[in-house]
Amino acid sequence: MKNVSRKGPIKLFSTSAWSFFKPRGATVQKYLSLAEMEPIPGLGPDEYALLSDDRLFLTKQRLSMQVVELLGSCVDVIRPVVVDSAQVLPQEVLDSVPKISRGENYLGRPWTLLDYPRVFSKSDCFAFRTLCWWGQGFGCTLHLSGRFVDALGSIFCSQGHLLADKGFSMGVNPDPWRHSFDHENYRPLIEIKSANDAMDDFVQRNGFLKLHRFLPLENWSQIQAFSKDTFSEIALTLKRGQSKI
Numbered sequence: 001m002k003n004v005s006r007k008g009p010i011k012l013f014s015t016s017a018w019s020f021f022k023p024r025g026a027t028v029q030k031y032l033s034l035a036e037m038e039p040i041p042g043l044g045p046d047e048y049a050l051l052s053d054d055r056l057f058l059t060k061q062r063l064s065m066q067v068v069e070l071l072g073s074c075v076d077v078i079r080p081v082v083v084d085s086a087q088v089l090p091q092e093v094l095d096s097v098p099k100i101s102r103g104e105n106y107l108g109r110p111w112t113l114l115d116y117p118r119v120f121s122k123s124d125c126f127a128f129r130t131l132c133w134w135g136q137g138f139g140c141t142l143h144l145s146g147r148f149v150d151a152l153g154s155i156f157c158s159q160g161h162l163l164a165d166k167g168f169s170m171g172v173n174p175d176p177w178r179h180s181f182d183h184e185n186y187r188p189l190i191e192i193k194s195a196n197d198a199m200d201d202f203v204q205r206n207g208f209l210k211l212h213r214f215l216p217l218e219n220w221s222q223i224q225a226f227s228k229d230t231f232s233e234i235a236l237t238l239k240r241g242q243s244k245i
Helices: 045-052 054-084 147-157 160-165 195-206 217-241
Strands: 099-106 109-120 125-133 137-145 169-171 186-188 208-215
Touching: 054 099, 054 109, 054 125, 054 217, 125 147, 125 217, 137 147, 137 217, 147 160, 147 195, 147 208, 147 217, 160 195, 160 217, 169 195, 186 208, 195 208, 208 217
Parallel strands: none
Antiparallel strands: 099 109, 109 125, 125 137, 137 208, 169 186, 169 208
């Protein structure tokens, strides 16, 4: 996924400009004759209408910025929960800076992602990720790996039954960087028999833990409260475990 960054308290918007394709090496010596050219497929009525609708592209650009602003505003409601959880969160998590990334083609669809709080290294990850996936929905996900899952994973695994009651799903795909909302990637804990054991077994086999909650796009105006509530439940789970790295 491609990162973007802007000025301000959140680390946003730093994109490289689009480049146009051109032939590599020496100047092209020969142009294809009409007989050698492949026929160009025509456009259907829906495709032509889409390509010709200038308003579509302006609306998409405007909406893209609205999504960035919306996820940026989630930082304001998550940060007080982070500060209030200082006794159970590692210092580097407390010190982390929000970051928003976005791209145009995750499984064919645009996406925008807020990581806060976040710590990433080659072997370790503590990230609370709020994703807007166009055409699909919003998702809030806690991703733990490396020393963070070693230190904190057992706390969450021992309280899977409580997280199930709060609408959490667990990541069940062995690929930690799969982000789709389908059943092959996330399974509701309430549907999993012996959720605590299932979570612990997954962590032992795969070395990471993902806890996820989903919000439909039509609940756009609720994403601030939803992200705050989701991270609050994560912090409460840690407080019940009373553990700190």
